Amino acid sequence: MSVSDQISVQLPYLRRYARALTGSQHSGDAYVRATLEAALADQELRKAIANSRAALYGAFTRIWSTGHVEEADSPGGAGLHENAAQSRLATIAPTHRQALLLTTVEEFSREETAEILDVTPDDVDALVAQAIAEIEGESTTDVLIIEDEPLISMQLEGLVSDLGHTVIGTAATHAQALELFERARAGLVLADIQLADGSSGIEAVEDLLKFGDVPVIFITAYPERLLTGERPEPTYLVTKPFQEATVRAAISQALFFGSSRPL
Structure with a gap:
């Protein structure tokens, strides 16, 4: 299987993660495109993400953490939920939500999640616990x-x-x-x-x-x-x-971006 074919297999799932993380298909897909462009320009990165799903998500995370991705205009304009998502996104540093989504929706191990987020496995446990506590306090x-x-x-x-x-x-x-x-x-x-x-x-x-x-x-x-x-x-x-934890994380993320209550 070619490098491009290996990456293509993982692309739908990276899009799923990116959309859940940003609360928007438009923004999520823009970050995925930026990740692919980075891989195209860096042969070593391309080899790494072809051989490791965690490396692909790690590359995405590094681009996501910069918060600077040019987005084309959304076809038909953004909906109310998408506008709310972008407003919400501008005020948060959602590392704990990344950890929860990675370990539930994307089913990475705590060690793989630690590699993706560049933290320790113990940090992952603490971040997931923080996200779960946040869920329990949601409206x-x-x-x-x-x-x-x-x-x-x-x-x-x-x-x-x-x-x-x-x-x-x-x-x-x-x-x-x-x-x-x-x-x-x-x-x-x-x-x-x-x-x-x-x-x-x-x-x-x-x-x-x-x-x-x-x-x-x-x-x-x-x-x-x-x-x-x-x-x-x-x-x-x-x-x-x-898994029930996956649905709980998805519900939390959807309501997080749909919420207008203060942080």
């Missing part, structure tokens, strides 16, 4: 679950409730999702991609967003299909089968 919201598998739906309901949020309803189809959302507007949506009647969870969410901007987390067994960087795509993605 609660109403959540709509769009999922056609009853067992997964019940698992998500329990997880959301354990975090202190209120589930306003669960929908197995596009029509049910719209009906529930019209009845009670949610502050967060968890959505499967393929629904019971063959309808699309993505299309259901697009219709929900016509009523107002709300953070959405998509849950899918095939995240790479929605992480090409070639079209408007989800900001938050969780892979099935999922």
Whole structure:
């Protein structure tokens, strides 16, 4: 396998991480492009990230830490959630959130996470603990679950409730999702991609967003299909089968950027 092919395999997952970290597909993809440009200009870096997923994320982290990446104008302009994300991003130093996302959503070990963040494994433990404590202190919201598998739906309901949020309803189809959302507007949506009647969870969410901007987390067994960087795509993605810690981290990140409360 060529170097470019090896890197290409990891790109969808780096896009997932970058979008979750920035709260924006547009900004996240811009940092990923900057990482690839750095690799193109540095043969040693290119070799390193071709042989190590952690090295790829480490290169991204170094670029992310500079905070200086030129972004092209977003097609169609930024939504309310994206604007809120950028405002929030400008005031934080989210190392603890990086540690949580790396160890949960991206499933790196504490040693790999330490390499990526250039800290010690003990530092990683402390950072993750800080992020978890922050989650426990977050404001609660109403959540709509769009999922056609009853067992997964019940698992998500329990997880959301354990975090202190209120589930306003669960929908197995596009029509049910719209009906529930019209009845009670949610502050967060968890959505499967393929629904019971063959309808699309993505299309259901697009219709929900016509009523107002709300953070959405998509849950899918095939995240790479929605992480090409070639079209408007989800900001938050969780892979099935999922760990509860992964969903908790994604919920926290989505609500963090959607929150207007003071830091």
